[in-house]
Amino acid sequence: MSNVHVVNHPLVQHKLTLMRNKTASTNSFRRLLNELSMLMTYEVTRDMPMQPMEVETPLETMTGQVIDGKKLVFVSILRAGNGILDGMLSVVPGARVGHIGLYRDPKTLTAVEYYFKMPTEMHERDAVVVDPMLATGHSAIAAIDRLKECNPKSIKFVCLLTCPEGLAAMEKAHPDVPIYTAAIDRQLNEHGYILPGLGDAGDRIFGTQ
Numbered sequence: 001m002s003n004v005h006v007v008n009h010p011l012v013q014h015k016l017t018l019m020r021n022k023t024a025s026t027n028s029f030r031r032l033l034n035e036l037s038m039l040m041t042y043e044v045t046r047d048m049p050m051q052p053m054e055v056e057t058p059l060e061t062m063t064g065q066v067i068d069g070k071k072l073v074f075v076s077i078l079r080a081g082n083g084i085l086d087g088m089l090s091v092v093p094g095a096r097v098g099h100i101g102l103y104r105d106p107k108t109l110t111a112v113e114y115y116f117k118m119p120t121e122m123h124e125r126d127a128v129v130v131d132p133m134l135a136t137g138h139s140a141i142a143a144i145d146r147l148k149e150c151n152p153k154s155i156k157f158v159c160l161l162t163c164p165e166g167l168a169a170m171e172k173a174h175p176d177v178p179i180y181t182a183a184i185d186r187q188l189n190e191h192g193y194i195l196p197g198l199g200d201a202g203d204r205i206f207g208t209q
């Protein structure tokens with residue numbers, strides 16, 4: 001799938017492996033997630049448009065480059081997406097943040113929205129949707145369906161881990177959305193968990209396991 005970017009950098013792979021370890025404390029899981037999120041942000045922003053800006057150094061005037069256009073918007077899929085935000089905002093501190101809350105209806109198994117809040121002027125903004133795990137793809141697909149109603153200039157999706165099932169579902173529903181991930185794991189289990197994975201990302205981030 002040409003739209004899938006696996007960030008195969010030694011630092012990313014090192015940190016991801018430490019996060020998978022079931023004995024990692026909440027503290028170290030969060031710290032690693034923060035660091036990994038910064039590195040993923042570096043990759044996902046690689047093609048951001050630039051504009052020239054004149055700047056006076058202590059020695060002379062030169063033309064440098066700064067990021068062009070309206071501020072980026074990071075869109076967190078609640079609640080685990082929030083675990084990625086801190087790291088991303090530490091590298092792009094001016095970014096705006098949107099939130100999408102979804103739960104799975106136990107009868108229909110469809111994603112039901114309970115919260116949706118985006119910044120203004122979405123049609124002028126590039127959106128990066130974040131959720132640590134792209135598993136079945138149900139929440140990511142529903143979140144992007146909803147986000148597309150706001151007409152952002154572009155949409156990318158960042159996760160830490162995914163699997164062939166999640167990628168296939170996204171490819172079918174949103175082939176226009178590039179996916180950035182640190183790894184593609186083997187498969188989903190019957191409960192919708194990624195194998196070998198890292199467990200429940202939300203529980204591990206917030207210490208609720």
Ligand code: URA
Binds near residue numbers: 193194197200201
């Ligand atoms: N969500 C998680 O937190 N972990 C998985 O393995 C799959 C979905």
